[in-house]
Amino acid sequence: MHVEYHLLLLLTLGLVAFGLIMVYSASSGLAVVQGQDPIAALVRQGSYALAGIVCMAGAARLSYRYLRVAGPFLMLAALIGLVLVKVPGIGLRLNGAERWIAAGPITVQASEFAKLAIVVLTAAVLAARKRPPRTVKELVNPIGVLALVVCALVALEPDLGTTIAIAVTITGMLIVAGTPLRLLAGTFAVLGTGAAFVISQNAYMHARLLAFMHPFHDAGGSGYQNAQALIALGSGGIWGKGLGQGTQKLAYLPESPSDMIAAVIGEELGLIGILLTALAFAGFAVLGFRIALRARDPFAKYLAAGVTCLVTGQAVVNLGAVLGFLPLTGVPLPLISSGGSSLVVFMTLSGTLLNVAQAERRPVRAISTPDATSEPRPRSRTANDRADRRRRNSRPRRAVAGGRRRAHG
DSSP, rough: HHHHHHHHHHHHHHHHHHHHHHHHHHHHOOOOOOOTTHHHHHHHHHHHHHHHHHHHHHHHHHHHHHHHHEEEEHHHHHHHOOOOOOOTEEEEEETTTTEEEEEETTTEEHHHHHHHHHHHHHHHHHHSSOOOOOHHHIIIIIIIIHHHHHHHHHTTOHHHHHHHHHHHHHHHHHHTTTOOHHHHHHHHHHHHHHHHHHHHHHHHHHHHHHHHHTTTTTTTTHHHHHHHHHHHHHHHHOOSOOTTSTTTTTTTTTTTTTTTTTHHHHHHHHHHHHHHHHHHHHHHHHHHHHHHOOOOHHHHHHHHHHHHHHHHHHHHHHHHHHHHHSOOOOOTTTTTTHHHHHHHHHHHHHHHHHHHHHHHHHHHHHHHHHHHSOOOOOOHHHHHHHHHHHHHHHSSSSOOOOOOOOOOO
């Protein structure tokens, strides 16, 4: 666990530092064109990063076992937050979505904290059971009900990307717990049918799906963001135009510092930059699952698996959408995209994963390096008998008559 701990820490801080660079690159040019402060977005994101470091350090030092007790309270707070975004005067509407709660000059995205709550509570429920869910009734009560309520509230914002990320996370945790794949496949078949009906009745989601299938059929309308992202990636080529030299971010690519920051990476750093970013999240997945598989505590195992599935699953959803493999869903790239709530939550989750790695390493270290002041372990009776025989045989022998020696003992 010692190696995983330090590699995960370096990888997390490296992704955050890379994100600060790319947020500045994606926002400064447009700010200059509009006559605004070019470093304002960097200062704001940097302040969130400092808050995230504090939360990550606290989560890494405070035992993860406290989260098991706090799970129900976190879920209750998350559900209240998801309801408050719909309350006039409290919820904030932006770009056709109601996802934020206004708290003075700070806006909080309730769905980001719902991710943390659902991971913690699902891990606690799975750890409390003697066996994983094997029937529909065991799957629904209570994990399925909680997941359905949270996903429904998030989908009403609407926020399809976060809904998918939560579903992927819970599925990964259930697979790690040993839930039969046949049960999960049947459940997703039913839920997929329901989701298809909801999308067909929601004009916003339906337009996003059509834009994904044919982005250039309406490149000036519903497919505009998809088309501009593909143009940015194509113009970057293999090596990119150079850091800060991209042009799509200058009023062409919407939400370039947040949801579409991968397109900026592709344009300025090319295919190499996209591949290295994907490899970084692949490395996070390897380290996270190694920590989960080595954990002895069931709650720690499921918690580590949930954090890993959430971070890497959301990265796959974001990169897949920008690259044109998945519909645009409006989720940020973890630890890289602009956004305070997302950055603080994901850094806190990374700190929790570090805490699991550190906690599982302590018993092994205590056994391998005993205390120098402790008394030596007594030798076995057989070992003592062998030592006595060697001592008797090593005594000097006395000469006897006839030139022969008689051994004593």
